[in-house]
Amino acid sequence: MNTVITEKLVSEKESLFPNLESLFCDINIHEYQKAVNKAQESVISFLEDTHKPFSGISPRELRKQFENINLNDPSHTYEEVFEEVKELYTQHAIAFHHPKYVAHLNCPIVIPAIAAEMLISSINSSLDTWDQSAGGTLIEQKLIEWTSNEIGFDNLSDGIFTSGGSQSNLMGMLLARDHYSLKYLNHNIKKDGLSKDAHRFRIFVSDAAHFSIQKSASILGLGEQAVVKIKTDRSFRMNSVLLEDAVRKEIENGNIPIAVVATAGTTDFGNVDPMINIAGIAKKYNLWFHVDAAYGCALLLTDKYRHLIKGIEDADSVTVDYHKSFFQPVSSSGFIVRDKKYFGLITHYADYLNPKDHDENEIPNQVNKSIQTTRRFDALKLWFTLRIIGKKGLGGYIERIIHTAKEAAVLLENDPNFELLNRSDLSALVFRYSADPFKTFDLNRINTYIKSQLYKNGNALVAGTKVNGQFYLKFTILNPLTTVEDIKSIVKTIKKHGNEYIEVN
Template sequence: MNTAITEQAVSEKEFLFPNLENLFCDINIHEYQNVMYKAQESVVSFLEEAHKPFSGVSPKELRKQFENIDLNDPTQSYEEVFEEVRTLYTQHAIAFHHPKYVAHLNCPVVIPAIAAEMLISSINSSLDTWDQSAGGTLMEQKLIEWTCKEIGFERSSDGIFTSGGSQSNLMGMLLARDYYSIKYFNHNIKKNGLPENAHRFRVFVSEAAHFSIQKSASILGLGEQAVVKIKTDRSFRMNSILLEDAIQKEIENGNIPIAVVATAGTTDFGNIDPLTNIARIAKRYSLWFHVDAAYGCALLLTEKYRHLIQGIEHADSVTVDYHKSFFQPVSSSGFLVKDRNYFNLITHYADYLNPKDHDENEIPNQVNKSIQTTRRFDALKLWFTLRIIGKEGLGNYIERIIYTANEAATLLENDPHFELLNRSDLSALVFRYSADPFKTFDLSRINTFIKSQLYRHGNALVAGTKVNGQFYLKFTILNPLTTIEDIQSILTTIKQYGNEYIEVN
């Protein structure tokens, strides 16, 4: 027999009848169950072995283990790949659920949302059009309606799930730019590009606002020079008097104020700008009013602290991050507007996806409101969470977190080894270890050393930031499991490393 012909026949057979055992479908149900069980075992091992927030591995140490990985040479079994992932990732993954993780805005996640993740990934709906999601579209719309109601918006409001706060803030700035241009200059940016005077557009933010506002201005062609930073008061909240002064100054200089962004929960300090005052100023000068509540949206869940974001209902648009304050897995965020007609500014129709006659036939296509096309059904996680835990249950988590943060602030204020910059409306505390007052030490160096030691040993993780050029440590408490005893233990460790630095130097 001709060997070449035989090999060709085998090759053609493999092409026509490939190995299909790895496809998610009804003929592979047993394989799916088996592999999901192994994945579950891997997660359980992670929980059982995560005795501290971080392993302490350095980038250099871990990178060495990747050198001999050939992605063109598959492993022979799931057992092998799970073990490989354990070595390269799982055993070193940051444990956000650990009570001594108090670094960044990463929350522990709730089990109902994890259950939803299995459905989301397996069924793999795409939330851009009705014919790719069906009931998923209506569930997302129902959750948006619920969030808008909690904010205090009227029935004319609407929104969309997004990948995160940065995307939501970008959408806020995009609508602000396009709305102002078409309303006051009769210029359609979507069709005709930026107007000649776009370089004079100005957006006002607190100096403590999230960096994504500057990034958005750059992406939108306005340049970072379009962002005017307003100094904060002693509590690191936007000074509304200085805001109005800045608006008038820009007008006098021939520039065009188009929007103001208030922050409901700053990343560093967890404090909330005076929303009602800012809303009043925005209305006076006909500015788009956007509220970045990526962090502070947690207050929507609790009646006890809801008053802290009074004024958010006056916003034209709002950013919320469910994966920060609603205990959802990444990603799960939202962008809300008080008037659904604002979305017309970014709607595009494609005959192969969302033809205009769908609107006439009342077929809901979420892509009409999004700058994404393909989009995960992340809303299902929040649906599961609200149906199992409920708003009140989540609110109890938030109240506990805020209570712990207040207790932690009291500890810092009463300990002579520390300087607390400010109390928080939410749960972020900026502070630093303070050296022996009778010796002269560079406090930034000491606190940088402390942070590096914490990450090197991994027993507790805190964040760091700079205020007026000086380095500070930061607690971001987002875990209801974190107790004041955990905080006390972390502070003891910080003092230990601080004392070590002083003794050596």
């Protein structure tokens, strides 16, 4: 477009619409480039200036900086806004890419996915219907098909991208509830609501399973009482013998078992439940078999460790978190079902959005399979990643992570100052500082102190958890750049803080 004409258009429209230069459109390309360049500079500064996982600032200290900010008073320039955000956020952001961040299930992310984020945010497609996304719909469907094939499902399978593992698990429990009610009780919950028998529904999980299953039961009107926890064995995997005993007991008590959830990669221990055994029990008692592989889906990427997830192909539904083990930015998760017909349990048609005749005309509307309506085009991040890095490349990252976790386990096991609770199928290790000469000290307090000091100083970050009422520290290794030397350094720092506590007390 001619520059003079463009300037005239902008001038005319600005008289009607102030701040028109902020709108994403063809007449504001220069403004867009300026904003993106400033954002890029900010990200590069974050990488260059970050030398430890966390600044160590306390909530009280940081909150003070927000007290005099008036959101009704714009800063006007990108320079001012980025400088403000640096003070409030960027310089204190937790650096998941740092090799000494080994706390929660937060992975470093890959650059192809970041490139895709720019397209996703700028073009802003909504993946609920074809007429809002076009090729975006087909890209998402192709990635769901790829994931289904990796799981071992056939061409009857289907799925949808979700916001995260909690939403995927909720969808699994929703389909489990409605499928059982319709097939075995001839009651349509979607149309008629919960039946008088719903309070007797029971869902079985290990006592190391993710808390989202309990939240799902509550949201679905079954109550947390519907969730039956099965004790794990010494390796913190569901005990399948106790599972079958529990199913029988619930039946004897007049309750109705409807589903069992196997965890492929527990949050605390990174271990995989015995899925082949669990699948057999599910089939025997007509239970919906859901696999929460939010963490362990990474095993699908590697030939070396793929056998650890055997049995997932027998599931009715699977949770996959790409933003945990596929190195994707939040959010990027998937919910996959063995048979696409199950999505009929949640499909609703709206004349203004996804009328039923679209099905007849083979117009693909992803909202038919989702409990969300508007959805970001998060699938594009995984598309970029697979097309540039590939499954083999990602698998190499995972193999390196698992190898480092094994080395870390040996290190902790051979150090008399530590008590290691588990060996991991993946990369999560639970342990505590437990120096032999000082066992008269309260180990819960010592390890709580150690964790707090690590966050206060920010040089290395670990997580914490409780096992049988006792407080433990936890490594969650999800960074291919983290080496055993980094782990040794973190262990040394942990010892230092442990010794500090003993000296003071």
